Amino acid sequence: MSFGSRLNAIGKWIPNGRKIVDVGTDHAYLPVLLAQESKITGAIAADIAEGPCAAAQRTVDLYGLGNIIEVRCGDGLSIVAPGEADIVVIAGMGGVTMVDILEKSSPVVESLERLVLQPMNRAELLRSWLLQHNWHLHAEDLIPEGDKLYEVIVAEKGTCEKPIDDVYYEIGPLLLATHHPLLAKHIKRLMDRYAYLLTAMDNSAAAKHSEKYQEFLRRKNKLEELYNENYSS
Numbered sequence: 001m002s003f004g005s006r007l008n009a010i011g012k013w014i015p016n017g018r019k020i021v022d023v024g025t026d027h028a029y030l031p032v033l034l035a036q037e038s039k040i041t042g043a044i045a046a047d048i049a050e051g052p053c054a055a056a057q058r059t060v061d062l063y064g065l066g067n068i069i070e071v072r073c074g075d076g077l078s079i080v081a082p083g084e085a086d087i088v089v090i091a092g093m094g095g096v097t098m099v100d101i102l103e104k105s106s107p108v109v110e111s112l113e114r115l116v117l118q119p120m121n122r123a124e125l126l127r128s129w130l131l132q133h134n135w136h137l138h139a140e141d142l143i144p145e146g147d148k149l150y151e152v153i154v155a156e157k158g159t160c161e162k163p164i165d166d167v168y169y170e171i172g173p174l175l176l177a178t179h180h181p182l183l184a185k186h187i188k189r190l191m192d193r194y195a196y197l198l199t200a201m202d203n204s205a206a207a208k209h210s211e212k213y214q215e216f217l218r219r220k221n222k223l224e225e226l227y228n229e230n231y232s233s
Contacts, residue, residue, distance in 0.1 A: 003033045006118070006150055009143040010091055013116045013154045014039055018086040021046055023076055023101060024093055028056035031069045043069045046079055077105035087114045095122030099129045114138070115155045123151050124169035130155045140174040142182040149186060167222045179230070187227045194220035 007030050014020060014034055019042040022030050031043035045056045053073040060069045072079045077088065088109070090098050098119055102109050109115075115135065119126050127137065130153070139154040151172065164173060170190055175183055194216050201207035201216070 003029050004145060006143050006145045007033055009141060010089060010116060010118055010152060011037070011039070013139065013152065014087060014089070017041055019043065019084070020087045020089055021077065021080050021085040023088060023090045025056050026052045028059045028069060028071065030089060030091070032059055032063050032065060035065045035068045036063070040068070044080060044085060045069055045071045047073060048075050076101035077108045080105070080108050082107045082111040086112065087116060088112055089116045091118035092120060095119040095124070095126040098126055102129070113156065117153045117155070118150055119153070123153065123172070124166055126153060127169040127172070128166075134158070137174050140172040140180070142175065142180055142186055144182065149182060149189065165222070167219050170219070171226070176226070184227070184231045187223055191220060191223045191227065194223065
């Protein structure tokens, strides 16, 4: 079975010999992939809904990995005890949902050595939360799959960096610092998003004079400035 470039790219950030929790596991493809590669000593494949949990159990049974992967059905990390895992993976959810999951299970989160996160949106909110809660950004990655570009954020416990402009939280400070090969596409996508929002707000005089409009315009201009600094010919 092919697990796709996104799961393979997420899996590379799991060090050998760890036990993981995969929150929102769906079919448990990531734990199965890691178990087949002998990277993990154990995994909890967790999902909130019974359907995905049943699908995950079928996948685990299909590959005969029940001795390594345990499927648990429940909300976020509420079904995990502190110390049961070394690393948590949360992929395919919005940044707001991820922050909610992490905040609701502080004792579990405090016991972890690493978070591997792949937000579908609001990555800036997630980065901000991490740095405010004594997690530092260990690595960031961009994964192309189909016509989409996915962000991966790897965080570890440690001294938190100084607060930075929200625009850098959106781009990803490590993506910018390392000049990731897909950074230009990533920044352009963010620029286009703000251009779309501003155009929509242009139809309303009240919206054009709002603080939100000015903030969106500031961010768009900052993104354009960074893009031109790095990629203008």
